[in-house]
Amino acid sequence: MKLLREPLVWFFAVGIVLFATDDYFSRQPGRVVVDEGVRSRLDKLWQVQTGNSATPKELESLVQNWIREEVFYREALRMGLDRDDSIVRRRLVQKLGFLIEEVEEEGDQAQAVQEYYQVNTADYSLPVRYSFSQIFFTDGSRLVELQTKLEQGDDWRGLSETSMLNSSYASRSEKEITAIFGRPFVGYLHSLVQGKWVGPIKSSFGLHLVRLERLIPTETTPLAYIEKRVYADYLQHRREVVTEAFYQDLLGSYEIVLE
Amino acid sequence: MMRSAVMVAVLSFCLQACSEKEDVGDGKKLADTVVEPQVSTPDFNAGRNAYFGDLHVHTMYSFDAFIFGTTASPDDAYGFAKGGVVTHPGGFDMQLDVPLDFYAVTDHAFYLGSLRAMADPSTDLSKHEIAEGMSELSDAANRYGHFQKVIAFLRTERSSELLDQQVYKEAWDDIVAAANRHNDPGKFTALIGYEYTASGDQMENLHRNVIFRGDTAPELPFSRIDSSNPERLWEWMDEQREKGLEALAIPHNSNGSNGEMFKLLDFTGNRLNSAYADQRMRNEPLVEITQVKGTSDTHPALSPTDEWADFEIMPYRIATKLDSTVPGSYVREALMNGIELMQKKGFNPFKFGAIGSSDTHNGTYAGDEDNYWSKVGLLDDEPVERGSIPLPEPRKGGELYADSYYRTWSAAGLAGVWADENTRGSIYDAFRRKETFATSGPRIRVRFFAGYGLPKIETKDLISRAYSIGVPMGGDLIADKDREPEFLVWASRDANSAPLQRLQIIKASVRDGKSVEHVFDVACSGGGEVDKATHRCPDNGAKVNLEDCTISDDVGSAELRTIWRDPDYDPSEHALYYMRVLENPICRWSTWDAIRSGVSPREDLHATIQERAWSSPIWISPPEQ
Numbered sequence: 001m002k003l004l005r006e007p008l009v010w011f012f013a014v015g016i017v018l019f020a021t022d023d024y025f026s027r028q029p030g031r032v033v034v035d036e037g038v039r040s041r042l043d044k045l046w047q048v049q050t051g052n053s054a055t056p057k058e059l060e061s062l063v064q065n066w067i068r069e070e071v072f073y074r075e076a077l078r079m080g081l082d083r084d085d086s087i088v089r090r091r092l093v094q095k096l097g098f099l100i101e102e103v104e105e106e107g108d109q110a111q112a113v114q115e116y117y118q119v120n121t122a123d124y125s126l127p128v129r130y131s132f133s134q135i136f137f138t139d140g141s142r143l144v145e146l147q148t149k150l151e152q153g154d155d156w157r158g159l160s161e162t163s164m165l166n167s168s169y170a171s172r173s174e175k176e177i178t179a180i181f182g183r184p185f186v187g188y189l190h191s192l193v194q195g196k197w198v199g200p201i202k203s204s205f206g207l208h209l210v211r212l213e214r215l216i217p218t219e220t221t222p223l224a225y226i227e228k229r230v231y232a233d234y235l236q237h238r239r240e241v242v243t244e245a246f247y248q249d250l251l252g253s254y255e256i257v258l259e
Numbered sequence: 260m261m262r263s264a265v266m267v268a269v270l271s272f273c274l275q276a277c278s279e280k281e282d283v284g285d286g287k288k289l290a291d292t293v294v295e296p297q298v299s300t301p302d303f304n305a306g307r308n309a310y311f312g313d314l315h316v317h318t319m320y321s322f323d324a325f326i327f328g329t330t331a332s333p334d335d336a337y338g339f340a341k342g343g344v345v346t347h348p349g350g351f352d353m354q355l356d357v358p359l360d361f362y363a364v365t366d367h368a369f370y371l372g373s374l375r376a377m378a379d380p381s382t383d384l385s386k387h388e389i390a391e392g393m394s395e396l397s398d399a400a401n402r403y404g405h406f407q408k409v410i411a412f413l414r415t416e417r418s419s420e421l422l423d424q425q426v427y428k429e430a431w432d433d434i435v436a437a438a439n440r441h442n443d444p445g446k447f448t449a450l451i452g453y454e455y456t457a458s459g460d461q462m463e464n465l466h467r468n469v470i471f472r473g474d475t476a477p478e479l480p481f482s483r484i485d486s487s488n489p490e491r492l493w494e495w496m497d498e499q500r501e502k503g504l505e506a507l508a509i510p511h512n513s514n515g516s517n518g519e520m521f522k523l524l525d526f527t528g529n530r531l532n533s534a535y536a537d538q539r540m541r542n543e544p545l546v547e548i549t550q551v552k553g554t555s556d557t558h559p560a561l562s563p564t565d566e567w568a569d570f571e572i573m574p575y576r577i578a579t580k581l582d583s584t585v586p587g588s589y590v591r592e593a594l595m596n597g598i599e600l601m602q603k604k605g606f607n608p609f610k611f612g613a614i615g616s617s618d619t620h621n622g623t624y625a626g627d628e629d630n631y632w633s634k635v636g637l638l639d640d641e642p643v644e645r646g647s648i649p650l651p652e653p654r655k656g657g658e659l660y661a662d663s664y665y666r667t668w669s670a671a672g673l674a675g676v677w678a679d680e681n682t683r684g685s686i687y688d689a690f691r692r693k694e695t696f697a698t699s700g701p702r703i704r705v706r707f708f709a710g711y712g713l714p715k716i717e718t719k720d721l722i723s724r725a726y727s728i729g730v731p732m733g734g735d736l737i738a739d740k741d742r743e744p745e746f747l748v749w750a751s752r753d754a755n756s757a758p759l760q761r762l763q764i765i766k767a768s769v770r771d772g773k774s775v776e777h778v779f780d781v782a783c784s785g786g787g788e789v790d791k792a793t794h795r796c797p798d799n800g801a802k803v804n805l806e807d808c809t810i811s812d813d814v815g816s817a818e819l820r821t822i823w824r825d826p827d828y829d830p831s832e833h834a835l836y837y838m839r840v841l842e843n844p845i846c847r848w849s850t851w852d853a854i855r856s857g858v859s860p861r862e863d864l865h866a867t868i869q870e871r872a873w874s875s876p877i878w879i880s881p882p883e884q
């Protein structure tokens with residue numbers, strides 16, 4: 001029954017019904033039919049508005065109003081008042097949009113959501129993050145002295161020049177590191193070695209010896225944790241795909257003349 | 260003909276079924292409440308961290324933003340602040356290189372959501388005469404015309420016709436729910452807020468943003484429909500506070516107030532008194548001193564001895580081309596009047612801390628000079644519209660540029676706070692302490708303390724000792740006739756903007772009954788010495804190449820800091836001090852526009868600017884007699 005889930009199939013089905021009905025009405029000009037369908041729809045609307053089913057008297061009044069509206073409505077259409085009216089035009093386009101989306105939301109889509117999640121894992125992943133310590137200095141000639149002190153086992157925390165920078169940063173992404181140290185610094189991240197002082201590395205502030213404490217690889221959030229978000233993204237994606245496909249399909253049946 | 264009739268009938272029946280389902284399934288309408296954690300978040304720091312944010316953001320619910328073409332919702336806006344992408348109505352994508360730490364959507368409360376409803380043909384509001392054409396807004400001129408038409412109508416006695424309580428309530432509930440949904444203690448603070456958009460009869464700007472501390476908001480905001488008198492807003496806020504709803508109001512664009520924001524009379528024209536000062540300070544501890552619609556720190560006419568006072572001056576009343584008179588419209592002058600009143604009468608109604616923000620009407624914090632994506636949607640998203648490049652054809656009078664005030668606008672404004680951690684409580688309490696600073700866009704961090712016997716600048720635990728000995732920005736110090744205060748002044752650059760050029764102290768004190776100001780350079784880039792007579796740094800020679808906007812990469816400092824003593828200190832004077840730090844010059848956004856378009860920068864605009872940060876003041880008062 002997969003075919004029944006296809007929106008395009010639905011549209012062609014709706015289209016055929018429309019054309020058939022249209023044909024029927026075209027052959028019966030000036031005839032307003034009040035059938036069970038109309039009555040039950042009016043009754044349902046009444047129930048929504050008042051909470052009760054319409055009494056025969058109320059229903060009769062609803063039908064009379066409906067006939068009056070229908071006659072005016074058809075007359076307005078006959079006079080072409082719907083043409084070149086941007087509000088009618090927008091409203092109809094909007095309704096068509098609703099129709100496309102509604103058809104799409106039918107059925108169980110767990111499998112499709114799962115597939116969407118797998119194709120788009122990048123959207124649900126945390127980037128690579130770095131935990132590191134740094135010794136900051138501005139005078140390049142201090143390098144040998146610093147390296148010697150580190151080799152002697154001096155406390156590295158005492159070696160930095162004063163600055164607003166922290167001595168250690170935990171679990172920072174490349175984006176976050178760019179914000180703190182500037183773009184050029186980030187280019188050196190790949191050369192860091194865990195547990196070892198590397199440098200000097202240049203930043204917007206000056207020079208740094210940097211020790212990587214931990215590299216946290218990219219992590220994908222399990223679907224179970226973010227099911228609602230993925231489902232919403234999936235639906236949005238499907239709406240875009242279906243709307244575009246529907247448009248392209250319709251476009252094929254029109255000749256576009258640019259004058 | 261008949262075919263369309265059937266089509267409409269069938270579709271409308273289906274639509275009915277659809278919309279019934281949608282109402283049931285719309286989870287957004289459920290109010291999420293977020294409870295602040297009782298334990299600290301991982302970044303908790305008793306020495307406090309700097310956090311950056313924007314407290315002035317409009318979305319599609321603002322009457323004007325909607326006309327400007329903005330479709331970004333509060334949800335989109337908070338998502339953007341966290342690093343997400345929002346598409347500008349002009350068709351390009353907007354995203355921040357570095358996400359912000361806190362954000363407040365502050366839509367205009369009056370007619371909140373109304374314009375959006377007017378453009379929707381299915382609503383009652385769309386039938387109003389003023390709604391005509393609203394569902395088919397087109398180019399910038401058409402939108403600007405509608406904007407002016409709506410503003411004019413809103414100023415008539417009939418304005419309440421555009422108020423639909425249901426539309427208003429739904430929009431407000433959506434804003435509150437979006438903030439609560441996005442708030443993520445320890446990572447991102449989403450504050451609930453709105454703009455109170457009052458103005459005087461002559462378009463004098465009295466706008467304030469109201470920011471709430473918690474996750475619960477009043478049923479509806481207090482708007483200019485309730486009263487155009489800001490004192491009524493403060494009364495309402497006092498009432499809310501008694502009910503447990505803590506909020507503060509932040510005035511903005513005093514530059515466009517035509518002297519009304521900080522005048523020395525109350526709203527009805529009476530002299531100010533201590534009750535007025537108490538109520539104002541209880542509700543308005545902060546002021547927004549810089550944003551896209553110009554900087555309100557000071558004006559060259561008020562501060563003739565401040566060579567950097569001519570910075571992003573926006574000379575008009577808001578949304579008009581009427582001049583805004585200078586006295587009463589700028590923050591420094593108000594701070595000075597405040598200490599003068601304190602000395603003469605014992606109360607200070609202008610004891611403000613400082614923040615910056617953007618006032619974006621796109622839902623998205625405006626970019627910086629080299630990444631300016633405009634503020635008012637389709638009205639100024641093209642360089643030619645904002646007057647930075649010539650029109651294809653000169654105007655009738657021969658003028659080369661578009662007739663708009665956007666040329667006087669600035670690229671950005673940013674709010675900084677020093678807070679223990681990134682939670683609503685911690686950030687909000689920093690606002691209350693005025694431990695805040697403002698920047699013109701870059702993420703420059705500034706530390707500022709005053710105290711007696713502060714440690715040397717190179718001391719390892721400098722900050723924790725400064726907190727224990729002295730007071731941070733926003734604080735008060737009592738003068739001591741036997742000791743002189745010291746000031747710890749420290750700035751750290753934005754790693755991706757220009758290096759710092761000079762560190763300054765702006766001092767105001769009441770001398771012989773009159774407040775006077777002094778600007779002191781206190782640290783110079785590249786190890787330069789401040790001249791003791793002029794209190795100025797030597798020129799560091801930083802240059803901007805106006806061919807391609809490259810800057811000197813060998814001058815300027817990453818950090819500037821010092822312990823400073825006031826050479827003119829007098830313990831008997833009421834005084835205030837705030838710090839300002841200037842970057843080396845860079846191209847202004849209008850110069851970037853011109854260069855990218857292959858034309859010369861406009862001659863009557865500054866080609867370069869010096870981005871900057873301002874701290875909140877520290878007040879020093881003589882000991883009580």
